[in-house]
Each structure stands twice: as C-alpha cells, then as structure tokens.
Amino acid sequence: MVCLSAHHRPSCRLLILFCLLHPGASDQPYPTLNTPGEEASSIQGVRGKSVDLECRTGAAPVAVLWSFAPLGSLVLRPVAVTNGVSSKVESWALALGVVSLRNSTLVIEELRESACGHFLCQTLLMSGGQVHTTYSYLTLTVLVPVSKPRVQLNDLSPVEGVSVVATCAVREGTEPLAFSWHHHTPQGPGEVLVGLSQPRLQLDPVNRTHLGWYMCSVGNAVNELKSDGAFLDVVYGPDKPVITVEPLGLSEDGIWASEKEEVTLSCLAASNPPSHYVWFRDNSQIHTGPTYIIASASRTHTGLYTCLAHNRHLDTHTQTTVQLTIYYPPEGQPSCAVLPTLEGVTLLCAWPGGFPNAQLHWEGPQGIGPSASSNVTWSYTVTGLPNGSVFTCMGQHPTLAIPIFCRVTLWEPSGSPTCWTTATVGDQFIMLSCEWPGGEPPAMLSWLDRQQQSLGDLSPSQAVYLLQAQSELAGREFTCQGSHPLKAPGSHCQLRLEVPQLTVTEPRVSVLEGEEAWLGCALQRGTPPAQLLWLGPQQQQLEGSTFGFTLHPEGTHLRLQVRDADPAHHRGTYQCVARNALGNSSQSVLLEILSKCKGCVCSRGYPAPPNVTISRLTYRRQRREVQLQWAIYGPGNLTGFLVQQRASVPSSEDGAWEVAASDIEPESRDRHLGGLDPAVLYAFRILAMNHHTAGHPSEVKTPVDPAFSAYPAVLGAAGTGAVVALATSLLVFQYAARHPHTFPCTETASITSSPDPIQESIDAPVNVTITVTATP
Incomplete structure (x- = not known):
C-alpha cells in the first residue's frame, strides 16, 4: 500500500493512520486479536438502546482506531477510525447498530445483539518526538429485554379432577428470568399470588376453586412484563340438587304450605356450565327451569316433587325429591295415616289448625295409645297382628259436643309390584316405573341394579328412576323391590331392557305386474314404547301419504300394501324397522315383480x-x-x-x-x-x-x-x-278358468281363444248324501 504524497486530503490522512496502526494491512486486512496481559473491561448494553465505549487514551491521541471481534472469534475487523479532524465508519458496522465516533469514544445507538463481543481501541500518540501505540480492550454484553409473556393452558375447559398445566411462554429475554403466577376468580376480591420462580404451574387435580383468570409476570435485569389473563373454565357437576320452598314449612313427611297461598319451589345444583332443570310431580313432567311457582296452593298440589338437574356438557344428571303437603284449617274430622317402620308401623293422627288445637287420642286392638294436640304418633309393633286390624283416633275439641273419629285399617297390598318403562324427553331418558298400589301403610319400593345395589331412595307405592338412554343398557336387568310390614318376605318385579326385535311374514314376495303386494312385519319383543316403520328400496320412509303405498297398523303388526305393482318403481328390497330408546333392528323383504307378456313383445x-x-x-x-x-x-x-x-x-x-x-x-x-x-x-x-x-x-x-x-x-x-x-x-x-286375452304369436300353432281371463267360473256343486242304517 502506498501512503505518501497525499497529506493534503483527509481521506488519505485517515488511510495513513490506518497504515500506521495496522502495519502490513495490505497483506492482512483482518488482523487477529492477541490479548496482552492487561485484562479486558466489561460493559453492558441494552438492545435497541445506546451505549458508549470509551477508549483510555491518556494524552490527546494523534489517531484512534476501533476494531471488533465477535464472541468466540479472534479475527478483528476495523469499525471506525479518526484523527481528531475527520473520522470514518466502516459500512459493515451497521450490523452492530448506528455507529459513530465522539472524539475517541465509540457510540453505538440502536444497539443490536450482534454487537456482543470484543472491542479493541488502538491509539497513536506522539511523545518526545516518538510515536507510541496504546491498546484498550472492552467486552460488550448486549442484554435483551423480556418480551410480553403469554399464558398457555393445556386444557381450557377441563373436567374437575383431571390435571391441568399452565405454561408461561416468553419469546425472548436475557436470562436469568424470574417468574410469578397470579390467579383472579370472577367473584374474588382481586389477584392472588399462587406460584413463584417456575414457568409452569400445575393444578393436580383441578377443582372448581381453580376457575378464573391466570396471569404470569416475567422479569430480568432489563425489565419486567405481565401477560394477559387466560381463563380456565373448570367443568363440573351437577351436584345433588338442593330444593328450597318459600314460605318454608317442614313436616315429618317433607314440606308443607298453607292452602290458597303462593308456594315457590327453587332448585339449585352447583354445575358448570349451569344445570338445565326439569320438574316432575309424581310421574308427570310439570315444568322446566330452576323455579316452579304454585300461584294458589290447593290440596290437589300435594305430591312428590322431583327436580332433575342436567349438565348438558358432561351429559350427567342428578335429582332430588321432596314431598309437598298442603295444610288447611281443621275442618271435617281428624286425618289418620300409617307409615311403615323397621319393626312395624307408625300411626299418625292429625287435625291441624284451629284454635285451640284439637286433642287427639289413639286406641288400638290391644289397648290405649298416646295422646297429643294437633297430631299424635303411635309406634306400634305389628308382630302377630292380623290383617285387617283397626286403629281409631278420637279427636276432641271444646266446640264439639261429641268426639270425632278417624280409623286406620292395616291390610296387605294385593298381588305384587308392577314394572313398566316410559321414554321421556325425546327418547333421551328411560323412566323405570314401579307401582304396588293398595295396602295400608303403602308398600315401600326401591329400584335395584343387577348387582342388587339401590338406585335412589325408597318411595311409597311408586318408585321412579331415570336412565339416560344408550345402547349399552340393552340386556340389563333391573329389580323393583317392595316391602310391607304385614307381608314377609317382600315382593318384587323385574325389567329387562331390550332392543326391539321383529319378524317379517315372508322374506321374499313375488307378484305379477299391475297387481297388489302385501308385506308384513310384527314386533316380537323389546322394551316399550317401540315404533314400527317401513323403508322403501331407496331407504326412504314410507308414510301413509306416499303415493302407491298404504300402511295398515294392527297392534304389534304393520302391513305395507303396494298398489299397482310396477317393476320400475316398486321392485327391490324393503326394510321393516323397529325403534325404541335403546336402538333399532330391521328385517328385509325382497319384492319381485314379475312382468306379463303383452302380445308378441315380452x-x-x-x-x-x-x-x-x-x-x-x-x-x-x-x-x-x-x-x-x-x-x-x-x-x-x-x-x-x-x-x-x-x-x-x-x-x-x-x-x-x-x-x-x-x-x-x-x-x-x-x-x-x-x-x-x-x-x-x-x-x-x-x-x-x-x-x-x-x-x-x-x-x-x-x-x-x-x-x-x-x-x-x-x-x-x-x-x-x-x-x-x-x-x-x-x-x-x-x-x-282364467285364459289370456291373446296368446303368444307363433306361425306353427293356433289356439282358440277362451272366455275372458278375468272372469272366474265356479264348478257346479255336487251334493253327496250317505245314509247308514243300523240294525239292533
């Protein structure tokens, strides 16, 4: 390189400085970093910010040259040079940021991560008429700010009881990173600190208290940022419903209310999503919704009220039943009742209301019983007590001249329990119903599964249990167990849930073109209610209004009449389908339509x-x-x-x-x-x-x-x-005799036509008389 005779130009002067600071630069444009015994200084900068790299020069230098080597490399590349009058920055230095020289200080603005490495500052000094070179070593560390974190949940809507993991994801940031977790519930007072130091928060098992928003905060030496909230929607329930009644009146049987007043029955079952509620009174559905209001209560409203809570997301349900009794003033005569107990019966005599309270007194076949006001209870052991025993409750009141009586006769219910099934709510549920009417006290009934485990609570006279309709129930047996104090042992009835089965009259039917065909099928067995229907060759359902077809339902039979049989439209395989809440079955019938000859063309x-x-x-x-x-x-x-x-x-x-x-x-x-x-x-x-x-x-x-x-x-x-x-x-x-209108065309045979083939002749009757004479 020639660095002479160009003293008057600044660019040449800088070139001379470069040659002085880098002898042999023409042969080695990228000198290696040979660190002397002096230890390098460390400095930190923040990405995107500005950093000043100062060169320790002592006296005023004649020239300053900055070089850079990335971490892990010893090869230096010149960055910038100055002689105090002018300066030059290499174009590649944009990879480090916006580089400039302020005296001997190297200023890097909009700092980039690639500026992380070793910087060498070389200075040229004139002292005592001699040229001296000094070196300063700097190690720059570029810190990256933490990006805004984001919370990720492995399951946004978990079912209560499973494990849930929340992860705090950060796109970038210089470690070490500090994490913290916060939880905010919809009804809570505010955020609650629930975890520190870890990027993962595990909820095992998750429960309904974990529902809410989860946020994480991440920080390092540069900054700290907080994420947006991620909502964890925990699915659970429904819990067993709680039924409340307003105005509330409790009795030994359940809940009572006064006649002619408004009664509100409310049902609440903890659930997420919220439960869907269905109300039943005895065996009948009466309302949908969490609240059922009786505007003016009457004695006819007495009965068993069942609230069914259904979680549609989990497809689960629970139910609670209460007995609602409507009380009224003491009119008429005392009322008597009997309830079964483990050892016998409990006799109840009530004449509520009035003022003062009526005085009641029990008498039985074996002596006098207890007395009380308004109602009186007598626990009685029925061992050895005959069927038809009579107990009398005598009611006395100051306004009455003579006592008024009510009586209870204990008798066994006849026969045994009766079981049946009903499909409800669009065949989504199968209602198991059991009834054992009669008897005093009423027989107590309960449903048992095939392991003889009880399904629900004991119920008097009637027991109802709802099952969600599904094919897995086919073949399952359920037992309704009944008990009565006077009847030992108890009685029961059984139900077997079955998919409907059917049979067809003929699997193959052949008719002539233009005639009518009859296809029949019959329901053989299966859990009622069951439905029969016919499907045509194109799997379309045949209705009573379908042209050319007529349905003839006859009890458990369904016959299909095909009128004016046409091979182009009616030939094919028909299916008779039987359906119930458990599934369906089908049988096929092949309908063949035989063509007739018409003249000479067949x-x-x-x-x-x-x-x-x-x-x-x-x-x-x-x-x-x-x-x-x-x-x-x-x-x-x-x-x-x-x-x-x-x-x-x-x-x-x-x-x-x-x-x-x-x-x-x-x-x-x-x-x-x-x-x-x-x-x-x-x-x-x-x-x-x-x-x-x-x-x-x-x-x-x-x-x-x-x-x-x-x-x-x-x-x-x-x-x-x-x-x-x-x-x-x-x-x-x-x-x-039926003969064709015309015979097939031939040239060798001639047949005389017969009478009209549609007409049928009947042979003349033959009378035969046989006389037998017997001699003594």
Missing part, C-alpha cells in the same frame, strides 16, 4: 313361456296339504313355475294372491303344498316362468277331497242299544 327380451292348466288339485292329511298336478300347452321356453294361493270367498273382493311355491324345476309337473288351515277354503293358480317373464295364469281352482273319502260323525246312541250313525258331507267345489 319384457327383458325373454319370449313368453307356454300356458299352464291345472289337471288335478286334491286335499291330503285332513285338508292340511294339497297335491297339485298340471300340464303345459302351447309353444315357449320356461325356466320354472310359480304357484300362488289365496283365501277364496264368494265375492269379487277375494284376498290378495300369495306365493305358495317359487322354486319349482321346469321338469316338474306336480307339487305338495302344506301349512293350510282346514277351516279356510283356498284357491290356487300356477304360472310358467321364463326367467323374470311370467306367462298367463292358469285357471283358478279350489282343491277337492280324494275319491271315496267320507267323514262320518256319530250323533248319539239310544236306550234300546240301537246305534244310529248319520254321516253327512257336503262338498262344494269351485274352480274358475
């Missing part, structure tokens, strides 16, 4: 099969079976035969044709058909089939008895020993 490209005629149709096995024989005539191919039957009555509205047999080989010419009812007169016809193309039906015939059969009946015998037997048999044979 559907699906198959020509018409030959015609068929019935040659013989006779009864067998006491008219429970028939033997059918037939013959074919006319041209045409065939792949099998189809036999149809129906109940024949002398009317134009005969029963619908049903398939009696469809799996008959084309070589067969006879068939045995069974399963007949001897009391029904049947009609039969047969058709030849060519794949799915049916020929014209044969004539319609009814079966006849075989030749030489008779059915004698013995009518009686008389005193001289003469036996007279009279057998009378009346056989009515009907048949109708």
Whole structure:
C-alpha cells in the first residue's frame, strides 16, 4: 500500500493512520486479536438502546482506531477510525447498530445483539518526538429485554379432577428470568399470588376453586412484563340438587304450605356450565327451569316433587325429591295415616289448625295409645297382628259436643309390584316405573341394579328412576323391590331392557305386474314404547301419504300394501324397522315383480313361456296339504313355475294372491303344498316362468277331497242299544278358468281363444248324501 504524497486530503490522512496502526494491512486486512496481559473491561448494553465505549487514551491521541471481534472469534475487523479532524465508519458496522465516533469514544445507538463481543481501541500518540501505540480492550454484553409473556393452558375447559398445566411462554429475554403466577376468580376480591420462580404451574387435580383468570409476570435485569389473563373454565357437576320452598314449612313427611297461598319451589345444583332443570310431580313432567311457582296452593298440589338437574356438557344428571303437603284449617274430622317402620308401623293422627288445637287420642286392638294436640304418633309393633286390624283416633275439641273419629285399617297390598318403562324427553331418558298400589301403610319400593345395589331412595307405592338412554343398557336387568310390614318376605318385579326385535311374514314376495303386494312385519319383543316403520328400496320412509303405498297398523303388526305393482318403481328390497330408546333392528323383504307378456313383445327380451292348466288339485292329511298336478300347452321356453294361493270367498273382493311355491324345476309337473288351515277354503293358480317373464295364469281352482273319502260323525246312541250313525258331507267345489286375452304369436300353432281371463267360473256343486242304517 502506498501512503505518501497525499497529506493534503483527509481521506488519505485517515488511510495513513490506518497504515500506521495496522502495519502490513495490505497483506492482512483482518488482523487477529492477541490479548496482552492487561485484562479486558466489561460493559453492558441494552438492545435497541445506546451505549458508549470509551477508549483510555491518556494524552490527546494523534489517531484512534476501533476494531471488533465477535464472541468466540479472534479475527478483528476495523469499525471506525479518526484523527481528531475527520473520522470514518466502516459500512459493515451497521450490523452492530448506528455507529459513530465522539472524539475517541465509540457510540453505538440502536444497539443490536450482534454487537456482543470484543472491542479493541488502538491509539497513536506522539511523545518526545516518538510515536507510541496504546491498546484498550472492552467486552460488550448486549442484554435483551423480556418480551410480553403469554399464558398457555393445556386444557381450557377441563373436567374437575383431571390435571391441568399452565405454561408461561416468553419469546425472548436475557436470562436469568424470574417468574410469578397470579390467579383472579370472577367473584374474588382481586389477584392472588399462587406460584413463584417456575414457568409452569400445575393444578393436580383441578377443582372448581381453580376457575378464573391466570396471569404470569416475567422479569430480568432489563425489565419486567405481565401477560394477559387466560381463563380456565373448570367443568363440573351437577351436584345433588338442593330444593328450597318459600314460605318454608317442614313436616315429618317433607314440606308443607298453607292452602290458597303462593308456594315457590327453587332448585339449585352447583354445575358448570349451569344445570338445565326439569320438574316432575309424581310421574308427570310439570315444568322446566330452576323455579316452579304454585300461584294458589290447593290440596290437589300435594305430591312428590322431583327436580332433575342436567349438565348438558358432561351429559350427567342428578335429582332430588321432596314431598309437598298442603295444610288447611281443621275442618271435617281428624286425618289418620300409617307409615311403615323397621319393626312395624307408625300411626299418625292429625287435625291441624284451629284454635285451640284439637286433642287427639289413639286406641288400638290391644289397648290405649298416646295422646297429643294437633297430631299424635303411635309406634306400634305389628308382630302377630292380623290383617285387617283397626286403629281409631278420637279427636276432641271444646266446640264439639261429641268426639270425632278417624280409623286406620292395616291390610296387605294385593298381588305384587308392577314394572313398566316410559321414554321421556325425546327418547333421551328411560323412566323405570314401579307401582304396588293398595295396602295400608303403602308398600315401600326401591329400584335395584343387577348387582342388587339401590338406585335412589325408597318411595311409597311408586318408585321412579331415570336412565339416560344408550345402547349399552340393552340386556340389563333391573329389580323393583317392595316391602310391607304385614307381608314377609317382600315382593318384587323385574325389567329387562331390550332392543326391539321383529319378524317379517315372508322374506321374499313375488307378484305379477299391475297387481297388489302385501308385506308384513310384527314386533316380537323389546322394551316399550317401540315404533314400527317401513323403508322403501331407496331407504326412504314410507308414510301413509306416499303415493302407491298404504300402511295398515294392527297392534304389534304393520302391513305395507303396494298398489299397482310396477317393476320400475316398486321392485327391490324393503326394510321393516323397529325403534325404541335403546336402538333399532330391521328385517328385509325382497319384492319381485314379475312382468306379463303383452302380445308378441315380452319384457327383458325373454319370449313368453307356454300356458299352464291345472289337471288335478286334491286335499291330503285332513285338508292340511294339497297335491297339485298340471300340464303345459302351447309353444315357449320356461325356466320354472310359480304357484300362488289365496283365501277364496264368494265375492269379487277375494284376498290378495300369495306365493305358495317359487322354486319349482321346469321338469316338474306336480307339487305338495302344506301349512293350510282346514277351516279356510283356498284357491290356487300356477304360472310358467321364463326367467323374470311370467306367462298367463292358469285357471283358478279350489282343491277337492280324494275319491271315496267320507267323514262320518256319530250323533248319539239310544236306550234300546240301537246305534244310529248319520254321516253327512257336503262338498262344494269351485274352480274358475282364467285364459289370456291373446296368446303368444307363433306361425306353427293356433289356439282358440277362451272366455275372458278375468272372469272366474265356479264348478257346479255336487251334493253327496250317505245314509247308514243300523240294525239292533
């Protein structure tokens, strides 16, 4: 490098200074840092702020050069140089911040993290006519302020009892970091310090007191910042509801209120989210909401009031039942009651109200009992006490000339408890109901699960328990256990919850095009209430208004009538579905619609099969079976035969044709058909089939008895020993010949047309009289 003959230019002067401070700079533009024995000074700066690096120069220097080496590196790079008149800052120094020189002090504004490292200040001094060089070493540490922290919850809405972890996340900040946690509840007085020093706060297990906002504060040597609040919504409940009544009146049975006053029943169950409330009186739903108001109480409002609390988020529920009794002035006569106890019964006699109070006195089969005013209780052991024992409560009042009596007769309830189920709230719940009416005192009932564990509290006469409807309940058994002081041991009834099961009349039904088809199914068993419905081939529900279909409900049966059967619209698989609150089941029925030939053109490209005629149709096995024989005539191919039957009555509205047999080989010419009812007169016809193309039906015939059969009946015998037997048999044979309007077109055969195929002829009846004469 040449540094001569340029003294008059400032830039050249700086270059000369650089050459003096860095000898051999042309060969080594980045000299290495060789730290002398002198220890480097340390200084701290804050990112984004300003820092001054002072150079210890002593006397006024001729020149000052600042160099920089990052941490972990010994290679120095020049940053800035000055000769006291002018200065120069290297362009790369922007990586350190905004760098400038103030005399010999290196000023870095808008400090960056990359400025963290070693700084070397070299000075050129003139002393005694000689040039001296000094060195100052500085180590700069750049501190990063803490960024605003953010609270992260691993579960924003945990269920009470699980573990929850809150994490305080900080994007940046020079360590060490100090953490603190604060909690603020919606109803609390303010923030509460709940944790120190850790970036994680664990709540294990979480409970409802942990609900609220959580904030964390993070600080270091530079600053301290606080996060926004993260809300922890703890889900719990519902707890067992608490029922309060205003105005409050407590009795031995529960709660009482005066006649004609307003009664408010309030229900509260701790829950998050808040509970949904449903009120029941005895077995009937009467209200939804936390408060039920009786505007003017009357004696008819006495009963069991049940509050059901439901947490829709957790899908859990609890319930509480109270007895509400309406009291009234002492009118009429004293009232008597009896309650069961562990050892017998408790007799109650009450005549409340009035002034003064009425005096009551008990008398029983074995002597005199206690006395009291307004109401009197007598605990009585019923060991050995006969059924029908009478207890009398005598009421006396100063205004009455003679006493007034009420009596209690102890008697056992008849029979045993009765169980049934009801689906409520849109089939979301199954109500188990048990009743054992009658008896004095009333029988006490309770529901037990299959482990004989009690479900709910004991209830007199009736017991109700609600189950959430779900498929897992299918097959479960529940027992209603009843007890009565006079009846040992107690009685019970059982319920088995089942998905409905059904059966179909025929899994496969075949009809001719244009005729009507009947599809039937029946509910066999399952927990009531159950619903039957039919689904079409496209899985659409068939209603009574669906065109071409008619539903015929008959108790536990549901029949589907398909009118004017059309292969394009009606053929396919139908499903009968049975539904209840536990689930559903279904059975399929295949409806085949056989096409008819029309003139010379047959559907699906198959020509018409030959015609068929019935040659013989006779009864067998006491008219429970028939033997059918037939013959074919006319041209045409065939792949099998189809036999149809129906109940024949002398009317134009005969029963619908049903398939009696469809799996008959084309070589067969006879068939045995069974399963007949001897009391029904049947009609039969047969058709030849060519794949799915049916020929014209044969004539319609009814079966006849075989030749030489008779059915004698013995009518009686008389005193001289003469036996007279009279057998009378009346056989009515009907048949109708049905022939096609037109026969299949052929060139080699000609068939004379028959009468109208729609008309059915009936054979003339044959009367047979058999006379039997018996000789003494």
